[in-house]
Amino acid sequence: MSPIVQYAVDAARYDELLIGASRGLRGVDSPSGPCVPGQMRLLVDVVGRLFPCERVSERSAAMCIGTLDKGFDVENASRLLNVGRLTEAACKQCWCFRYCTMCARGADAGSDVLSTDAKLSFCEEVRASAYSKIRQHLFLKEVPLFYATQVRSTNVERSVSI
Ligand code: SF4
Ligand code: SF4
Incomplete structure (x- = not known):
């Protein structure tokens, strides 16, 4: 298999694990799995302001979670x-609740506060991505059914090369 294709297959397998691991809704739940701001990939800009990661806009006050001088702004991080x-009402009605990948970055409209409209504008994209992962999950589950011979020979090659 071409290394380029192998990369895509590995990514699909990883997504498959995530999709397959979902166990439905919990009694108290939230969509997506945003990071704990500041815990995973804290970013410090050149004037000492803190942000949750390098992906968010440093121009946005809404994304700032403190400064080196004053420490964390726990309220904003929260x-x-x-x-x-x-988007509580929309999320409760959304089939993608368990597979949502939205974080505060999607709700950043460049102002002091997070924007509901900005966040909702990304929902279609998030749902399309989840839909595609579910399709891949189903496809990968079907591969051994329809291509049993090829899967067997792939397993043999792998066990020899290991
Ligand atoms: S992209 Fe979002 S979830 Fe990921 S580290 Fe940055 S703020 Fe956190
Ligand atoms: S896609 Fe939008 S509406 Fe659906 S769970 Fe995610 S944030 Fe909520």
Whole structure:
């Protein structure tokens, strides 16, 4: 298999694990799995302001979670963590709740506060991505059924090369 294709297959397998691992809704739940702001990939800009990661806009006050001088702005970090509250009603009706990948970055409109409209504008994209992963999951589950011979020979090659 071409290394380029192998990369795509490995990514699909990883997604398959995530999709396959879903166990449905919990009694108290939230969509997506945003990071705990500041815990995973804290970013410090050149003037000492703190942001949850390098992917968010440093021009946006809404994404700033403190400064080196004053420490963490726990209130704002908490708003980013609980970004699900912005669209609570829509999320409760959304089939993608368990597979949502939205974080506060999607709700950043470049102002002081997170934007519900900005967040909702990304929902179609998030749902399309989840839909595609579910399709891949089903496809990969069907491969051994329809291509049993090829799967067997692939397994043999792998066990020899290991
Ligand atoms: S992209 Fe979002 S979830 Fe990922 S590290 Fe940045 S703020 Fe956190
Ligand atoms: S796609 Fe939008 S509406 Fe659906 S769970 Fe995610 S944030 Fe909520």
